[in-house]
Amino acid sequence: MTQALLVALGQFTGGSVAGGEREDGEGPGGALRDPIAVVLAGGQKAEHDALAQNGYRQNRQFMVLPSSSEPRWLLPLGDTGRVPGGFEIYTPYAPFARVVKSFTMGLMCAGWKGWRSDRILVTSREPLPLERLVTDVTGERRPVFALSLGTTSHFRKLTVQVMRPSGEILGYIKLPLNDGASERIRHEAAMLENLWAHPVLRPHLPRVLHAGVWEDGYILFQSAGPGAAGEVQFGPAHDEFLRNLWQVRRTDQPGSLLVTKTADRWKAVAPRLDSSWREMGDETLRRASAQLNGASVPCGILHGDFAPWNTRGGKGSLFVYDWESAEWDAPQGWDIFHFHVQVASLLNRRVRNRLTTPDEARDRGSLWLYLLNSACTSLEEGSQGSKAMEYRRQLLARELARD
DSSP states (O other): OOHHHHHHHHHTTTTTEEEEEBSSSSSSTBBOOOSSEEEOOOOOOOHHHHHHHHHEEEEEEEEEEEEEEEEEEEEEOOOOOGGHHHGGGOHHHHHHHHHHHHHHHHHHHOOOOGGGGGGEEEESSSSSSSHHHHHHHHHHSSOEEEEEEOOTTTTTOOOEEEOOOOOOEEEEEESSHHHHHHHHHHHHHHHHHHHTTSSSGGSSOOOEEEOOOTEEEEEEEEEEOSSEEEOOOOOOHHHHHHHHHHOOOEEEEEEEHHHHHHHHHHHHGGGGOOOOOOOOOOHHHHHHHHHTTOEEEEEEOSSOOOOGGEEEEEEEEEEOOOTTEEEEEETTTTHHHHHHHHHHHOOOOOSSSSTHHHHHHHHHHHHHHHHHHHHHHHHHOTTOOOOHHHHHHHHHHHHHOOO
């Protein structure tokens, strides 16, 4: 098992021993340590039998996808009825990824349990701390879990999809996989609690079921939303959601203040980039300062990562997850810019209307600052060489050339 998988399983179990090691270093007959849970990989029957004799009889079996050497998801094995629900933790948007998921689900529904080397067994004597929490919060005494390790970044998190044995999704739990992620999760919990105080936003938001300190980090358990994937095309539901968001909080910020804030972020990350990037960033700040000099920019609540994969649809409304990058006072257009930039850069879709150069100087300056702030975010998360980062560079160069 990889280190990332061990860390994730440690968070999930509350502290586990991989492989069922014995204090004396011997085989199954040795003296077993007394961890909360033990993780076995690859169907180690002798070790499993020895653990069962020592009282470890509560078992949870997972299939690791794509593989145990490149873990991304852990899907529960067992009744085929829970298979479709388990893989709802992943919603692909690229055509090839959708085909792969559909094919994999078909195999699992037909009884395929993955390669033996890619199966993980988590066994314990008692319910795991996470299971006890879910039972206390939801009343479900036999919760089933699917796990997503997320992508590698400075803020990597473990997302746990919580289900009933039937596959019905009860909610999602976030746990940190590194130090930076704890503060992100704490921020998201606080943001959701504050936003939930506004009835107009509740149809769009998950509800915080539990949040607080957990082991050495922070945990957030939030409710599930509609099952339909969010639309890639920006439409009326997106407009309605953003109008409701801006209705809750509206402020006007001096353009010069937004330039200063962006410049401070840029100075912190620019040394990581090549000279052409640094020069373009400095020129962006100079031009934005000229465009926004004396201007007042409408600001309000910013989701921060408004993109199709962070949304769900249902009954003509929009349900929005992942508020960990949210801000209280940011330019209102930035969520719209971000949606289109993400769709264009990650799904290779042409952007229409919303990213043409705005007519007003204030709006042009706001777009330039968004692109530079967005590049700063990518660098802070450790995505310096990403496809999305390169797209922002090209788009910013085009926008400056047009001006």
